[in-house]
Amino acid sequence: MTATDAPGHLAIRGLTKRYGGFTAVDGLDLDVARGELLAFLGPSGCGKTTSLRMVAGLVPASGGRIVVGGRDLTDVPTHRRDMGLVFQSYALFPHLSVARNVAFGLEMRGIGRAEREARVREAIALVRLTGKEEHRPAQLSGGQQQRVALARALVIRPQILLLDEPLSNLDAKLRDEMRIEIREIQQRLGITAIFVTHDQVEALTMCDKVAVMNGGRLEQLGPPLDLYERPATPFVASFVGRINQFRARAAGGIVGLGEARITGAGPAEGPVEVMIRPHRIALRPASAPVEDAEGRLNTVAGTVARTTFAGDVLHYEVAVGDAMIGVEEATRSDAGPVAPGTPVRLSWRPDDTLLFAAVARDGRMRP
Amino acid sequence: MDERKPPLGLILLALPLLAFLLAPVLITIPISFSADPYLSFPPSGWSLRWYRAAFTGGAVLDVFATSVALGLVVTALSLLIALPAAMALVRLRWGWVSAIESFLTAPLLLPAIVLGLAILIVFAPLGLLATFPGLVAAHLVVTLPYALRILSTALAGAPLAAEEAAATLGASPLRVFWRVTLPAIRPGLAAAAALCFLVSFDEVVISLFLTGPRLSTLPVWMFHHVENEADPLVAAVSVLLIALTLVIVLVVDRTAGLSRTFVK
Known part of the structure; x- marks a missing residue:
């Protein structure tokens, strides 16, 4: 050589x-x-x-x-x-x-x-x-x-x-x-x-x-x-850093998640793996005013199922339709934890939504 | 090492057992200082005449020298043969390793008397009877299994990563062995050497078949001496042998640690 x-x-x-x-x-x-x-x-x-x-x-x-x-x-x-x-x-x-x-x-x-x-x-x-x-x-x-x-x-x-x-x-x-x-x-x-x-x-x-x-x-x-x-x-997405992962279906570049429609980078059609890092998601009470007037963010509605205080960060598990989405927010001195049962709105940038063609267990692409 | 005191029951059980095992050995000590011309207990008088006889009588010194030389040669050859064999068995991880190991340790399972007879039959036509090389070869049959066992155990415990580290640092396989493996198994080598020497030095049954008037070993000479003369000379020689054995065991214990090398 x-x-x-x-x-x-x-x-x-x-x-x-x-x-x-x-x-x-x-x-x-x-x-x-x-x-x-x-x-x-x-x-x-x-x-x-x-x-x-x-x-x-x-x-x-x-x-x-x-x-x-x-x-x-x-x-x-x-x-x-x-x-x-x-x-x-x-x-x-x-x-x-x-x-x-x-x-x-x-x-x-x-x-x-x-x-x-x-x-x-x-x-x-x-x-x-x-x-x-x-x-x-x-x-x-x-x-x-x-x-x-x-x-x-x-x-x-x-x-x-x-x-x-x-x-x-x-x-x-x-x-x-x-x-x-x-x-x-x-x-x-x-x-x-x-x-x-x-x-x-x-x-x-x-x-x-x-x-x-x-x-x-x-x-x-x-x-x-x-x-x-x-x-x-x-x-790689799941091994490097923590990440939410769930399966959904894409059609015309739009992915259905519960009632909501979200967009992301990846395949436009068919079954997809949706992956979102917990700390890239913003969590607001449903009652709070909508900041994203132009509708540029992916936004879904859900209900807080569990709140865990870990000092630096708050871990939430939020039920969105059938999926459970983990959210991580830095703790703040001016706002306490959001209590379980609270209806919330989750939003994140479409770029933070990673979409992969869903893969069957044997490693082949799903039909 | 666990320093807990053993329970009283165990001590009460162990003491009579120890006494039972040691009593026949210990009885040679007073007899060796006997002034009597024949073996009897208790002696009717005390003297050092049998120790003098042991050191001045030519026969004892001759067979002692033979036994020591035999022990040393057998020990050296045992280590030279068993060490590469143990290396191969432990390191190469062949599928039939356990079969080879069983084959090599099989002589321990055979009755020594059968082994002695078999060796006699094989050696007679080869002209090896009552020769030093013949005795060396026969003793190797018995000492090799011990050496192989101890060295295999020592090598299995040697740090493989340190050997690999030495190789990455530029040491050829031979230098890895000299500089890393050998120091790691030194206690095992000391134990194997001591055991081989003692086994050879102590061997009677097989040696009986291979010795003669021209060449004999100390234990065989003692065996015949008791048959023919029955004087306390053998008791004096026995005490000297016990002392020698204790010295070897102590040296191994001080240099390598007895429990560390034998109990594993």
Whole structure:
């Protein structure tokens, strides 16, 4: 494969992994530009970790190519791929000190003592663990251990940094800190990286691009904003962020919802999946004056079925015809929660209505 | 480790059992200090003459040296053979792994006397009777299952992710083994080595078939000595053996942790 075939620093072409009759990864195609942080996002079993392990060479691919900087690595063994991998379980060497753990990759590369020590010191400072050099992994907290793992992977200056759910074993507060720290280090070093996660917040907040995977296939690849605002499939819409979903019928671009008629972006005819994000819907008591005089918004009438106060936001469930629509509003000091049983009017911009052709359970289009 | 005190009933049950198991062993200690020319209890007088005899009589030292050399060679070979075998069994995850493992541990299930007879029949035409290589081969049959079991357990518990991490950091499979796997299974190796040595050192039944006037092991020599002479020399040698065994077990316990390596 030539460099022109591989526009990205990392190019993955038709990458496939089969275990007997089961296809774990099915023809994955994507590029990662130099210095970019790409997330593999998806539920467990979607093939994201298997894909990462194929890139690292820990799992042999059943088909497809992996090309880094124009060089085909598909058949190169792990130890000659020059990739740094950070594991969910940290995977530190328990019998070695922090400094020796970090130095391991440099020793394997036969780098001389003076340079080795300088680079180890630098890497340990990068992850803010100076002073812990002689500690054993067991003496460190989970967050510190993960930072050692990060330093160990970075000190070899790998072509690609691979992160396999690196934050999953950390508590929530530490996770937030590490998220920022990993992103900062990755950007400062300008290193190309892949970040495997099942947590959409990690993918959206840290990464330049997100590859949403499901059932071994790539559902959508794009920047976080695109994924959120313009999901390509109902799966992406429901996996990234929370969303209302119900089935309806479209005719001439108009969708019937209870008594109301709404419009949105998507197929004009036939059965459709209607998806609307709860916080894009405005909820007003039916008695309040109509603000949308021009009728540009989608507006439906309903009755509040449940009100939940969650501090920052109020969650409502509103019965609209047969459907139950979730609404999320920021709490305000000048207006209290709307009580259950109150007739209300829901309105939102037509652009916020995502319409998808309804798909049967077996994955085919409905007639 | 659980530091709870065991209930009184358990102690009351365990103490007689322990006494029952240890009494015959402990009785060798007073006999070994006997001044009598024959085995009797209680001795009519005390002396160190049998310890002197053990260290000055050429026969004891000769067979002791044979047994130690045999134990060391058998231990080294057991580890060299069992470690790659255990690696293959644990890591390759072949479908017929359990069949291979059963095959390799089968010698433990056979009566030693049958095994000894079988080995005698096979070794006789090969000229391996009463030879050092013959004894090594016969002992390996018995020690390999132990070594394989312990090393398989140790390898199954070794951190696979750390090995993968080492590979991504540029370590070839051989270096991964030396730098990551081996340190992780060191307690298992120590336990397997100690057990192999003790099993070989202690082996009587199979060795009986393979030893002769030219070459004998310490336990076989003791067996014949009791038959022929019945003097307290064997008691003195027994006490020395108990001491040696305790030292080995203690060393394993201090370096690797006995309960950690054997009980798993």
